[in-house]
Amino acid sequence: MQPERGAVRYPRWTIAATMLASSLAFVDGSVTNVALPAMGADLKADPATLPWIISAYLLPLSALLLFGGAAGDRFGRRRMLIGGIVIFALASIGCALASGAAGLLASRALQGIGAAILMPNSLGILGSSFTGEARGRAVGTWASAGAIASAVGPPLGGWLVDAVGWRTIFYLNLPIAAAAILIAWFALEERRDGEGRLDWGGAILATVALGALTWALTAWSSRHAASPGIWGGLGAAIVLGGLFVAVERHRGDRAMMPLALFGSRPFVGLTLLTLLLYGALGGLIVLLPYLLIVGGHYSPVQAGFALLPFPIVIGTASRAMGRLSGRLGARWPLTVGPIVTGLGFALLLRADPTASYWTSILPGMAVIALGMAGAVAPLTTAVLSSVDDRHTGTASGFNSAVARTGGLIATALCGAVLSRTGGALVDAFHAAAIVAAILAVASGITAFLTLDR
Template sequence: MAQIGKAPCDETLILHGLHGSRAGEGEGSDCPEAARPWVLAAAIVGSSMAFIDGTVVNVALPAIQSDLRATAFQAQWVVESYALLLAALLLVGGALGDHYGRRRIFAIGIGIFALSSVACALAGNVQQLIAARAVQGVGGALLVPGSLALISAAYPEKERGKAIGTWSGFSGITAAVGPVLGGFLVDHFSWTWAFLINVPMALLVLWIVWRHVPESRGASASGGLDLWGALLATAGLGGIVYAFIEAPTQGWGSVAVLAALAIGVLGSVAFFVAERKARTPMLPLELLRIGNFSGANLLTLLLYAALGGGLYFFPLNLIQVQGYSATVAGAALLPFIFIMFALSGWAGQLVDRFGSRMPLVIGPAIAAVGFALFALPGVGASYWSGFLPAVVVLGFGMTVTVAPLTTTVMNAVGADLAGVASGVNNAVSRAAAVLAIAVFGALMAWAFDTALAGHLREMGATAQLTAFLEGERSNLAGAAIPPGADAATAAAVKRAVAESFVAGFRWVMLSSAALAVLSALSAWLMIRSTPPAAGGTDGKK
């Protein structure tokens, strides 16, 4: 659940396309009218594969961790390896479609995604699963922007809005059904079916693409690819993520951790240097000089870090601590999704009525209250009184935020840069979640270890019991009970582990609340309520 629902600017990625898609090129379309419903179907099913995969895996993690005997930090890599490659290569995936054909790149992405899904299901150990998930991320980076661009290319401007609405509606259904379906498969069959479900969907999409989807290319097909930018973005993100995930087990003084951190920092710096020189950069740095654009992206970075990092641990809490089934855990965020779906039209009018600044201050502030509410329930909490209020408040806060955020990003730049701007904002939201899961994982490990040590002292634990749990601490809430322990000791250890995880969960959620407050503050300081004049300037009317 690191990426709940759609990332910001998804609809505008369809509307404008990545790197100059056809959405803004005119009224017409070369796609035959009879083929358009097939194009829409292929885009819906294809993007649904990525949406489902992005949410199902979090619900399956406890089962994966138990079955493959993985540590909690290896389980993080199951999510991070996919999200890292998706975030770093998303913009390049869109550009590849513009250059070499959207239909072709989309089909390649579907094929890679399907084959890597089979590899995930067949993984015999967690290392193989992590590697297969990384390949899945590459496939996702090709199919996600490809699915959006296919709609843009197929429909003329007067029909595009209806197609976008249909895609968006099905995406909302996917976001709601995906985690519940994944939980059902985990509970009644196996976690492997959370990946194998992609195969029939992929075969259906490839058949539709082969028979009914015409080829198209973007206007910027001769502009060149920013491969150095993609490589450096991957190195920068990957190095920092590796350091934070591995530090709790290897230690911050470890050569591998320090080397990864250095690679991450140097890669990030080199990325910005390369973007200044690239002919067609992934991130045109001149956009960052536009106040509303940089402010909106800073808000996105902070708020989606809170959302992705905080909600990564939510299903783990429900399943491993509270004892809920995977199906129930998958359904726990349905109110969040339904609120966003039901109120999206109302939220889209907020900028017109109040300007962009006020909703982008109030929305994250409400979200901060929601995150703080997640910190209240203890072990054995009821969902209805413990977690539902937090889910509802957080959902309302994000609803107030997302549509005005997308509008602010698009209004900050001219029409010729709208596709690039929406793509950058979408990638920032995904990168924020990748970084936050890693950083919050280190925070969780520190808080868990500290709390568990305190509980063991209170129990008067023997040296043998303490040594056993020291070896289990990397499993967090999945820590095993010492073999041969009597019933009283086993119950005390189980309670201590659960309460230690909750202590870490509270640190994570309060940190998420702090990030949400900072995102509201960034909007207050950097966003101007009056939309900039056309062309991307920040002048006031």
């Protein structure tokens, strides 16, 4: 029986192109964490700079994700997908050739811009190329490829850092990018749905506001003290955030983030849940490899394999949890899942990088992964169900941007841990685990209070 399709001419090549494109962002988002100590040592970067190696990528990705999707609607998704891949590939070359921290950070920011363009358009191409059951299978295949890329990234990146050097993790992007561009150029058809002007004002204000907030939090966490400049950065972030809301309100449904979305109580609750839960998770993904490498003298490849249970458990259990939430509704899975995740963070209070991985690290990781598996699929479904049909695409994109913003804020605060050594590093990690546990449990309580029965 032939799958139900839209007018797409090459369905398999369409899926292949979007999978390859999005895998660039998925791999890069996971592989850099295990290379962080090696990058810092080679570039002689101080502890205050290390969080920016992650944040410089997450900042434009968080701020411009919705804008990148709107640009694809306006100018054509195929064109924007290829453009995003080209930007990402050129930025990867810049990262690999960087001779200092400033050059690396600039190239990482350019990578984030490329990812913010290619990510929403890869998914948008699937949505417009397939219909009915075939669309569900295509999106499921795309998501599975992202999970596999995220799982393979840390061990592969760790091996490359060990065997050749950290710069090779960026050269790895080039053949993937070349294959994605080639397939997209010959196999994809140009599609566009939108007209009108893009929300340039909203995009600029969102980027600058998030940048000011990230700078202030990073400076505060690495210096362990607030200064007039830091308070000024926080004040600027608040003012710019207010201006962003005012601009979006003025633009109405033409805004990058239509404020009508927030008329839904479940959507507001899901947004807060996402920010808290992915903020807790983002901090762990950055800090745990660093703790193992610096505090436990793990090799980068060992630290990469230490993270492997997380995507394996999520990938294995998410489908079953999606079916369960279809029967129970999203409220209970999104309440219990984050609370279980919080218990996993609490188990990491036993984390000791010099002790056995199997008894001190793995139990917490496994419980966190199990809790997240209970939340990931129901969260996506709940977000789409919390708004009317004309806002489902924007709501999904906004929720993805909020998840990355949570990781961005957590990474900015990681300087308080990354600046420590020895026993102080372990103590700081335990303090971060407590904060993450509180955030995860709070996100579960938020779901219980705001979602419908």
